[in-house]
Amino acid sequence: MDQSPAQQDNPAHGQHDPRGAPATASVGQPGDPLEHRHDSARGRQPGHRRQYAVLFGLLASLATVLGGAAIAHAADDPAPGALTLAMAVLLGAVQGITEFLPISSDGHLALGQALLGRSGAAGGHRFTIVVHAGTLLAVIWTYRADLIALARSGLHPTKDSQDRRLLLAMLVASLPLGLAVLPGVETAVIAMESQLRWVGFWLWVSGAALWIGFRQERRHPPQTPGALPTLKQALLIGLAQVTAILPGLSRSGTTIGTALFLGLDRATAARFSFLISVIAVSGAVAKEGLGLVLGEAEAAPQDLSPYLAGFATSLVVGLVALRGLLLLISRGRVMGFVVYLGIVGAIAFAFG
DSSP states (O other), rough: OOOOOHHHTTTTTTOOTTTTTOOOOOOTTTTTTTTOOOOOGGGSSHHHHHHHHHHHHHHHHHHHHHHHHHHHHOOOSSSSTTOOOOHHHHHHHHHHTTTTTTTHHHHHHHHHHTTTTTOGGTTTTHHHHHHHHHHHHHHHHHTHHHHHHHHHHTOOOTSSOOHHHHHHHHHHHHHGGGGGGTTTTHHHHHHHOOHHHHHHHHHHHHHHHHHHHHHHHHHHHHHSOOOOHHHHHHHHHHHHHHHHGGGTTTTTHHHHHHHHHHOOOOOHHHHHHHHHHHHHHHHHHHHHHHHHHTTOTTTTTTTHHHHHHHHHHHHHHHHHHHHHHHHHHHHTTHHHHHHHHHHHEEEEEEEE
């Protein structure tokens, strides 16, 4: 059933808010975990325990996947640094679980690839792009109604509408992505992916950005909930997004945290973050695909099956995990993520 992201993917949509629902938000279907609720007592009901159960379940699944990766690597490593089918499936599952949580899928992929003896320079970076394509399709499917509405507004550029203003803000937010293609940037990022201390440091920064944004939103509630970001706000959010090319910096965490710090409400911050991710990740995937098409034979993988397996796994796991992840962030409960990022960052730093 098609629903707009305001109904599906906004962290605040299920949050009790004494200011009332955002002006542009609509009420979800009965029983929808993201349904906007006005019962303040619900936060003390078993729903809270269910959210934490989902969080611990997902993190336990992630630990199991990484543990399985270590076992698979120890049991069957046909060549040093080789990407096997089992490794690809395990890393695709890591991507599917971590992409929507504000804990940096890139950082976890870098940790997983280090555990498996892989490096960005040896093709791990290309695999990261491939599994991002899988979760990109999960986002597109979830936001298909909004994306169709935005495409229609683009066909009528002179007609003012909410969708047209949102599309313009998304384009402005995407302008800083050009910084990612400056000479030397990609080389530096790939080098960092192989250095766990850098990954750990950026995981800490992700946790700090998330905590600061939600703290600011609670201390200074938005004056006009549901208002679209201004072009200035969109540009600043876009600058935050481009920093997420660093392994360990969560794209969703930095963009949502920045949007909240700038005065947007949670629902609008999350919706805008996920929508601009479609442009950002599509661009990265297209760039990598173009490189293959143009014949970078020396860098192209000879066996595509692990890449296809990783893509399919990240897509399926991403689709399945998305609803559970949305249930967690709908209440704005982020301290668990902040603590988790602190712990994982410390582990990465210690073993780097």
